Amino acid sequence: AQSVTQLGSHVSVSEGALVLLRCNYSSSVPPYLFWYVQYPNQGLQLLLKYTTGATLVKGINGFEAEFKKSETSFHLTKPSAHMSDAAEYFCAVYKGSQGNLIFGKGTKLSVKP
Amino acid sequence: EAEVAQSPRYKITEKSQAVAFWCDPISGHATLYWYRQILGQGPELLVQFQDESVVDDSQLPKDRFSAERLKGVDSTLKIQPAELGDSAMYLCASSFSPGGTGELFFGEGSRLTVL
Numbered sequence: 001a002q003s004v005t006q007l008g009s010h011v012s013v014s015e016g017a018l019v020l021l022r023c024n025y026s027s028s029v030p031p032y033l034f035w036y037v038q039y040p041n042q043g044l045q046l047l048l049k050y051t052t053g054a055t056l057v058k059g060i061n062g063f064e065a066e067f068k069k070s071e072t073s074f075h076l077t078k079p080s081a082h083m084s085d086a087a088e089y090f091c092a093v094y095k096g097s098q099g100n101l102i103f104g105k106g107t108k109l110s111v112k113p
Numbered sequence: 114e115a116e117v118a119q120s121p122r123y124k125i126t127e128k129s130q131a132v133a134f135w136c137d138p139i140s141g142h143a144t145l146y147w148y149r150q151i152l153g154q155g156p157e158l159l160v161q162f163q164d165e166s167v168v169d170d171s172q173l174p175k176d177r178f179s180a181e182r183l184k185g186v187d188s189t190l191k192i193q194p195a196e197l198g199d200s201a202m203y204l205c206a207s208s209f210s211p212g213g214t215g216e217l218f219f220g221e222g223s224r225l226t227v228l
Contacts, residue, residue, distance in 0.1 A: 041221075044206075090156070099161070100169065101156075105155045
């Protein structure tokens with residue numbers, strides 16, 4: 001069965017600092033992995049996804065993530081945080097047999113000026 | 114840009130009352146999902162439709178929740194009677210088809226508060 005674990009429910013960084021949000025997955029088949037962002041009282045917006053091919057995936061707003069099979073990880077990074085990055089971030093794995101997503105519990109990112 | 118439409122955005126109701134949420138997916142998307150997101154947690158699937166058929170409703174509390182997608186386009190999620198523990202954000206999402214890239218497109222959600 002597929003699952004994801006996000007380490008750290010809350011991460012705080014200073015503006016301009018590196019952002020690192022951690023996600024580990026469990027999957028019995030090659031996974032499709034996603035990062036979504038959610039702003040307060042909004043729906044989820046896709047940041048990036050990994051399906052096959054290149055393991056370093058670039059997304060919107062300067063975010064990227066690297067699929068590491070040996071570590072079963074898909075951590076999200078951004079070199080320099082911006083105030084507008086403050087939001088909640090969800091890692092998800094695709095449940096291929098049914099075609100839906102299983103989400104982690106989320107990491108709330110705060111950006112200090 | 115095509116969007117998933119949901120209404121109402123906010124709903125306050127008293128326990129034991131009935132409540133309904135509506136979702137209109139992106140045109141042409143055959144698969145529609147209802148997720149529930151409790152404050153501070155990730156979304157959890159309630160029900161998934163492929164066209165008008167239910168694909169997965171294993172996590173839907175069927176004693177009080179019901180969902181339909183009669184013509185395979187828009188969908189309604191109903192709760193009757195509402196309980197305090199139903200307070201949450203109800204998210205609708207759609208995708209072109211399952212088995213593709215897996216990308217789901219989400220609406221802005223319907224936030225339910227049960228008093």
